[in-house]
Amino acid sequence: MVFQKRIDRTYLAVRRQLQGMRCSSYEVGLFDRRDKQSLRGIVTYSQEQVLNAVGFLKSKNASGHDIFIRPKGSQGLLLLDDVSQMMIGRMKPHGDHPAAIIQTSPANYQVWVRVSNDPLEEQLATEVARSLARDYGADISSADWRHFGRLAGFTNQKPEHRISCGYAPYVLAEACQGKICPSASRRLALAQKSLAAIRASRQVYSPRTLSRSSKPSPKAFYTRYMSLYLKRYGEQIDKSRMDFAILRKMAQRDYTAAEMAEALREASPGLAMRKAGHEEDYITRTVRNVLDEYQSKHFFS
Structure with a gap:
C-alpha cells in the first residue's frame, strides 16, 4: 500500500x-x-x-x-x-x-x-x-x-x-x-510632490495662538464630537474614521500633538480592542497623519 x-x-x-x-x-x-x-x-x-x-x-x-x-x-x-x-x-x-x-x-x-x-x-x-x-x-x-x-x-x-x-x-x-503595480511611477512622483509641499509648509506655517482656557480639555472635546457622530451615524460608525475626523477638528482649534494623542488614549471608544497590540503606533500614526494633512491644506489655502 x-x-x-x-x-x-x-x-x-x-x-x-x-x-x-x-x-x-x-x-x-x-x-x-x-x-x-x-x-x-x-x-x-x-x-x-x-x-x-x-x-x-x-x-x-x-x-x-x-x-x-x-x-x-x-x-x-x-x-x-x-x-x-x-x-x-x-x-x-x-x-x-x-x-x-x-x-x-x-x-x-x-x-x-x-x-x-x-x-x-x-x-x-x-x-x-x-x-x-x-x-x-x-x-x-x-x-x-x-x-x-x-x-x-x-x-x-x-x-x-x-x-x-x-x-x-x-x-x-x-x-x-x-508584481509591482503599473501606477508605481506615478504614485511615487505624486507622493514626492506632496511631501515637498508638506515640508515647505512646516517652514512657513505659524499656528494661531489660542489660550488654554478658551479650549475644552482634549477628552472633553473628543467626547463632545463623538456624541454628535454617534447620534448621527449610530454605533456602527467606523471608529478609526471618527478618530481622524475629530482630530481634524482639534487641529483646527490648535490642539497640540500631545493633546490629540491624549484625547485618543482617554476617549476613543474601544481603542484597546480595536487596535489591540499596537495602540500607541495607531495613536502616533493618526496624529501625525492629521497634522500633515492640516498643515498641507493650510499651506495651499
Missing part, C-alpha cells in the same frame, strides 16, 4: 502569501487575545524561515494567538487595511494592481501593493500608502510604511468574527501575483 503525504494547507497558504509579498525578509508577530496588551514575540525571518516556522505558528494560533506579518523595513510593499471587495475591483483598472489580496474574515480584506522593487524612504512610502488608502476607502490611520497584516492559513481570533457555529474563520490568501 502506498501512503500519500498529507498536504499542509496552512503551509500552502503561507507560501502563497509570501509569493505575493516577495520580500527579502519579514517580521512575524503574535498577539495573544487573552493578554490584549501588545504584539509580542516579533521575530525577523527569511521566507524559508517563515515556512519552517509554520508548525510553531499553528500551535500558537491554536492557543488563541493571532499571527501577523510585515516586511522587515521599508521594501516598497504597502498594506491597505479594511478594503471592500468593491474597491478591490476598482484597483486594477486604475493601475494599482494588488500584489496580494488577503481575506481576513468573511467580506473583510487587506491588500498588499508593491510600488517599488527597491527600499523606499520611510516618509515617501507612508505618503504613497496614505494616497492609496484615500483613493480606495481603506483605513487611513493604518496607512504607513510598516503596518502589520494578517498571515494567511491561520484563524482570525477576534471574537466578533466568529462564525455562527462558534469557529474562528481562516485568513485566506486570494490573488497573490507579487
